Every structure is written in structure tokens, then in C-alpha cells.
Amino acid sequence: MSGDVDASLAGRVVVVTGASGGIGRAITDLVSRDGAAVVMGCSGDDAWPEQLPDGAGTSTAVHRVDVRDPEQVDELMAFAGERFGGIDALVNSAGVMEQVDFEDLDPALWNEIITVNLTGAYLCVRAALPWLRRSAAPVVVNVASQLGYAGAARAVAYSASKAGLLGLTRALAHELGPGIRVNAVAPGPIRTPMTDPHATPEWVEQKTSRQVMKRFGEPHEVASAVRFLIGDESSYFTGQTLSPNGGGVMP
Template structure:
């Protein structure tokens, strides 16, 4: 790709941070949005990385950060909606506050960032939006009602953006399985038997491994690049084969 301007939400950790590193190493300009300070000390970013503290569930903050990005770089080429949180509860256990929090961070943020990024892409005549959904948009474990709902809804948002803004703008979704991030480690820490839970998660995947976030970033890099110019409106599972095998012989 020629040098691009990329906005990444949730850029301080996990998949978002790996995406930031990936695009920086490819020589692009990256703007990271997060409520937590970014830590990219291991990368020689020079003038390539700009961090903006932003609650991406609040429109005023999103509008300001996207506007500042366009003022600084002149335009915006790629938006990666990676911000996300997990809460463990059933419908009857989930409070209204927890439901709203998960929907706001996981889903509303993607809507708001796309809303304010797309006009710049339209002005340039091209752009890509990548929504980080989850394998739980297809299959669902116990006690993740708000999370799986938010991630499933992202697929509808992806299709709507792809249909409404073609042919200038593409939109795709990626659906990871278990990824070795801080959020997953917190989930393991909450288990009664951490080692047993970890092994169960590994065994759920046909590849018998937990995906490193760098592999997810590489897929996002490809899908947002020029070689994927005919791909839009689709979702891609990078899940180690979880949920496609029927037990037994």
C-alpha cells in the first residue's frame, strides 16, 4: 500500500495495539484512540503514531478526535474499530447499566467512528472500515448475552456500511476466536481453576492453540489493503476452527 492514515480504536492493548504496531512497521501513519494511555515503546514510531485519549462511546469525543486527525494529516484512509469489552452474564443476570456499557463500547463506538470517518473517505473517493467482531457472532458460549449480541450486531453494521457507501468505501468484519490478549487473561483469572479453563479453551480450537493478536492484525492489514479491493460486506473468521467440528466418530 501507499502510505495511509489509519485510525484504530482500542489501540492501547490487545488486537488494537497489534494493529497499530503492524501498520507502523509498514510505514503508515497511525492514530490510536483509547481511554487508556498507549504504550508502543517497543516500536520506533518517530512521527508515525499519534495517541488521542478518547471515549469512543461518546460522539463529541469521537467527532473531535476524527476532526483533529483530518486536520493533521489531510484525510483518513482506514478505520479499524477494535475497541471492545467483555462481561459475563445471562439475560436475567445482566443489569441495564452493564447491557448499555457493553453495547456502547462494542457497537455504538463503531457506529460513531464510522459516522465521522466516512465523510473524509468520501471526499477522497476511497476508504476502508474494518469492524472487529467475534466468533461469538456465530456460536455462543454460556453467560455472554450482552457481548455476543453486540458482536452479532456488528455484522449487520458491516453490511449496511458496505451497501450504503459502495463503490468508494469498503467495509469488512473479522471474527476472532480466543486471542491472547489482556482481556482473555482476565477471563482466565476469574475461573475457579485457571489451568483447567485455559486447557479447555485451547482444546476448543482445532488448531489447539490460542491465536496471537499479531495474526489478527495481519489479516486486518490484508483486508484493508489494495489486494483485497473486491472484498466488502463480508465477515472473516480467524478462530482456529472453533465450533465447526461435531464431536464423535
């Protein structure tokens, strides 16, 4: 990870869902180092973060949330806004992935994946909106996936949820702009606790064989793109998607 700091994030309040591990934790660590106050939204299924970022001049808090539950999402945003005086950025990083043949994809699993990955983002933006509207530089970043563009066998629900997240990003950019910027990242295969259970040698080869870079990405490589979209250097970006995917998909 580079040693640079985005000074534009100093003092801003960032809410990150799915923040206890993988991409969400990398985002938390990076923007904390920049001087942002971060509220880590973690579900009951997450490994609870035992060690918080300790960047100089930063403040970090952890709050349990199930993004499927509107009341818990409302409580998360109220906690962040009241504790730190507002919300400047929301990063929707909470997500689940299951690999299953379409014929074995029952409605309960379909609903679970769609609800966490897509409806959860909707609920978070909805709850954060009153706070974002008070910010001088409000931003939403949705963590999607390259499968939102390309799709994949045995990942029908996941692909559909991430495609929906890209559509949500563009629609919200129209509706909430020009005041609130809404962007997304669509990573390729990233080495995280979510992908580790699937990472057999055959699976890794399948995921990387058509890539230009022939490797999995690391969480910090996605976090850097998210940080750019949160900060002032991306002030003319809205409705856009950055794709840290090693050249696997070129939309």
C-alpha cells in the same frame, strides 16, 4: 510475525480505536511498519502507550477517546484528518467483555457492552465518513468475534454486540459501496489483556476444546487479517468477514 511489508499502505492514514493493547496495538504496530500514519484512539481506561511504533517513514499520534461519546469521537476524527490530511482507513477495535450469568446481567452492564462494542463503531464510522469520502481507497474494518456467530453462555451481551457488528458491517457495505469498502474480522479466543483476567485453566480448556488448532491465538494473527482488509490486495472484498479462530467456528 512475518517480515513482509504491504507497500500499498505507505502514506495512508489509519485510525485505530482500542489501540493501546492487544489486537488494537498489534494492528498499530503492523501497519506502522508498512509506512502508514496511524492515529491511536485510546480510552481513559486503557494503559496509555508509552512506546510508540518507530517504523521508518511512519508517523504515529495518540488521542484519548471514549467511543461512547459522540463529541469525543468527532474530535478524534477531526484530529486525525487535520493532522495527517485525511483518513483512509478506520479500524474499530475498541471493545469490552464481561462474563456474567444472564440472570445477573443488569441493564446497566448490558448497555455498557452494547454501547462500547456496537454503538461506538457506529459513531466512529459516522464521524469518519466525510474524511473517508475524500480518500482514494477508503476502508472500514470492524473487529467482531466468533461469538457473533456462535454465542456463548455467560456472554450474552458480548455475543449480541458482536453479532450486531457483523450486521452493521454488511449493511454499511451496501450503503457506502462501491466507494467505501467495509469488512470485518471475527477472531476466536486471543491472548490479550481483555481475556487475561478470565484465563483460568478451566476457561482456556473450555474455549479451545472444540477448536481444530487447540490453542489461543495471538494478536498479530488477527492484525495480519486486518492489514489484508485495509490494503489493496483485498480490493474486491466488501461486506465480508475473515475468521482467524483456529477452526473454532466455521461459518
